[in-house]
Structure formats: structure tokens, C-alpha cells
Amino acid sequence: MLNLWLRRVATPAFISALLLSSSLATAVGLQVSPISLSLQARESANGLTLSNTGDDMVQAQARVYQWSQDEKGDQLTPSRGLLASPPMIKLKAGEKTTHPYYSC
Numbered sequence: 001m002l003n004l005w006l007r008r009v010a011t012p013a014f015i016s017a018l019l020l021s022s023s024l025a026t027a028v029g030l031q032v033s034p035i036s037l038s039l040q041a042r043e044s045a046n047g048l049t050l051s052n053t054g055d056d057m058v059q060a061q062a063r064v065y066q067w068s069q070d071e072k073g074d075q076l077t078p079s080r081g082l083l084a085s086p087p088m089i090k091l092k093a094g095e096k097t098t099h100p101y102y103s104c
Contacts, residue, residue, distance in 0.1 A: 029054030030091070039103055047100040052091035059090050062099065 031051040039046050052058045062084035065076040083102045091097065 030058050030060060043103075045100055045102045047098040049096060050089065050091060050099050051096040052093055055093050057090055057092055059088070061088050062101075063087070064101070 029052055031053055033049045033051070050060070064079040064082045064084050066079045066081070068075045068077070081103060085100055085102060089097070089099060
């Protein structure tokens with residue numbers, strides 16, 4: 001059940017939050033790969049590769065949300081099942097790093 005939730009809800013919400021949390025991200029070339037992750041039952045952690053292909057430093061904040069829909073529409077609530085660490089990151093021009101996330 002957790003694996004299904006991570007694949008369908010938490011991972012897209014995490015990636016969206018990461019991309020949307022930095023106002024400079026699209027201007028300086030933040031790339032995230034892979035765009036889809038899943039955490040297997042025996043795994044407690046995985047990661048995304050973040051690359052700055054631009055000429056300036058990128059500052060981004062990872063926020064993990066649980067996404068749901070109800071009669072009011074889309075609802076985002078802070079996730080308690082997934083943790084991004086560290087939540088803040090700076091990438092110099094041309095830098096690449098792996099940004100881990102952990103199940104709680």
C-alpha cells in the first residue's frame with residue numbers, strides 16, 4: 001500500500017514541490033531526473049538527481065505533500081510518510097547532486 005502511494009501520490013507531489021519552490025529554478029536550468037521514482041517495500045530511501053545546467057546558482061526547497069481530491073477539488077497536505085533531506089539545497093552552475101528522500 002505504501003509503495004503504491006509513493007508511486008502515484010507522494011513522488012509527483014515531491015517533484016512538483018521541488019520544482020515550484022524555487023522561483024529561479026526555471027530561469028537557471030534546474031533539471032530533475034528521473035521524473036518518476038518508486039520505493040520498493042524493502043527500501044527505506046531513494047533519491048533524485050538534481051543538475052544545474054545554467055550559469056547562476058540555484059536555490060531550491062523540497063517540500064513533500066500528500067495529494068488528494070474531494071468535492072472541493074485538489075487538496076495538498078504536508079506529508080508525514082515521506083521526508084526530503086536536506087529540505088534546502090544550493091547548486092552552483094554546472095553542479096549535479098543526488099537529493100535523497102526517506103519513508104517515515
